[in-house]
Amino acid sequence: MAISDIKEFAHLTEADMEAFGRELDAVRRDIEDSRGAKDAAYIRRTIRVQRSLELGARIVLLGSKYRPAWLAGTAMLSVAKIIENMELGHNVMHGQWDWMNDPEIHSVSWEWDQTGPSEQWKRAHNYSHHTYTNIVGMDDDIGFGILRMTRDEPWKPINLIQPLANVLLAMTFEWGIALHDLDAKKDLDGETNLPFWKSASNRQFGRKIARQVGKDFVLFPALTGPAWKSTLTANATANLVRNLWTYVVIFCGHFPDGAEKFTIGQFENETRAEWYMRQMLGSANFEAGKVMAFMSGNLCYQIEHHMFPDLPSNRYAEISERVHALCEKYDLPYTTGSLGKQYLLALRTIHKLSLPDSWLRATSDNAPETSSERRFRTGEVPAVHALRIDPMTGERRGLRSAIAEARVTLRNAKKEAKRQAKAMRRTQGE
């Protein structure tokens, strides 16, 4: 079962946990106090770059019958759509720029270039996902209702096609998200039992689809006349590229090993500090340079984003240094790795969990994608006290050392079991 006592899991005492929370509150305050003209200039510049790119792409694509123009236009349009989706849409709608008090760059009024209406996305993402992050049964973003991403969820035969479902989801990611958000919205508004055409959410969704599909697949091709076919493929390709990239970024932020899952029990009595801790333990980063960070909407800093979803994205790099330092101080894991490594870990989980539980070796207390405080419960003494201070060096020993030790213990236990099995065979053979 997933984590039900986050203090015990993190190897922190009550006082430590509160101190950890206060340090993060201080980070928030510092960033809020120092937001200013430079940050505003950053988002304005981003908007200018994105719109210019899109405009340029549309112009270049007028000549899309010629292969180089098709390639250049499609590349520009893909980049424009990625920036629009990640650094602009996602972050603006999180309210990261609301402090500017600018009605044109505001979470309330922003609409994005995706099939799903932004209002429905905000409800499902900002509210459901960011409030109930990684709580099994409450955060529908764990697998988006399509994939089984943790063995806390029971296996069903349909999970066998998971490898295929994953590829389809990646290619049509904006549609997957849109449908997922629509369901969440209908659920919240109690519209689930209405006939299809009577639901206001369905109508809102329908209007948005008509506009999006109409623009990319009817109007623009029609406007380019003889080059309609190549414009259409260019638009489709740009959407596909954007889908694949956002899918990879999201999956690397949520599903590599070390991104923990939680139980409702943990959530119900959670303090502010524990909320921070859940966001931190539940997310994962990937290493990125400046360009890749920008193209991911700074979601390579998923951990920081989950702790401070409404602070400006351009400050996440600086926040991450402070969060990293806190992890050192409290001996906590800071889950990160290269993009490739993080994605492969997520991919491994997807494929592994398509199989029935009886084929899996680990339990949900000590699996790579989900673990719990029970993993550390050995003998009579609760781990929190036993692991607090290293008796030899006097250093603070927390979750990070505990995980490392648990790994060694597990490895030794396996070795021992193997040795015994061997010995057993030998005696049987004799």
Next chain:
Amino acid sequence: MDLKKWLEAPAADVSAPKRPKLNMLRGAFTRITTPLLPDDYLHLANPLWSARELRGRVVEVKQETATAVTLVIQPGWGFNFDYKPGQYIGIGLHLGGRWHWRSYSLTSPPNWDEKRISITVKAMPEGFLSSHLVGGVPQGTIVRLAAPKGNFALPTPPPEKILFITAGSGITPVISMLRALDRHGELSDTVHIHSAPTEDEVMFADELSALAEAHPQFHSHIQLTRSDGKFALASLDELYPDWRTRETWACGPASLLEEIERVWKHEGLEDKLHLERFEISRADTSGKGGTVTFAKSDRSTEVDGATSLLEAGENVGVQMPFGCRMGICQTCVVPLTAGHVIDLRSGKQHGEGDRIQTCISAAAGDCTLDL
């Protein structure tokens, strides 16, 4: 649905009044630029080409006195010049990455010829924005604008006999009325009593004396309070014995307006009196809270400084948008139309014109939400 409506539909919620062709064109183009508007691209070239909100450009900055300036603003698309003299506008200035929002009286008379408006701003010792405006706004600065509004305005046709009583920056809405009357040649029997500390601090002094010269029926009385003392309302009987027959507009510091209100009430003349208060309201940070008014639902409630506005609204049965209730999801954001609130997490203040998260904000004095 008719064709015109269909064409306008995609940009309908930000349509420009009196520009039907433009609205249709924008609506049509919106189908290609969706989910953005054509303006979102156009204003890469010219920031005034935005119709998501009114914008303007400061084209001239005139020093009125040592502590007051007039900003002449050329509004962008969609501004309605059909306002009434005496009304005010909202203006937003971009400072330190943030838009700051205030209201000021229009000092320009309504006109269609020049397509320009003006406001006159006096620096207030604690007025952050007014000090900045008077300290210097570069020509060419882009500002946000809100449509003119307010009931402190001259009716059409204007009354035959008028009395204006102003003090300090209270003259700004009245100068707009005087200019409008002058422009239409209707500046008939009008008395204007204006108080300022010294001669140097009388705004529009030359213009007032020029008006008095040009119109024999216009009397301009300037009271210099530092040398002559406060204008005594009791002296009205002696100076302008027919004052009771005049329709009166008064604007200035609260103490002056209270006194006027008392005298007019005493004389049974409330119907003839129009007042405009624009003392800067300040946030009450004592933690006592205040009265929260929900404008659209027409409800209000008294709250302490620790109750979130979301709870306050729910307690009196207002349909409040809500989400995480901890300030992370932005589902509960609504515009603050008047007063001040305080962010319970950071202690930061928000004022009129800000959009606020109701779940983590509490009243700092009386405030009004657009709900």
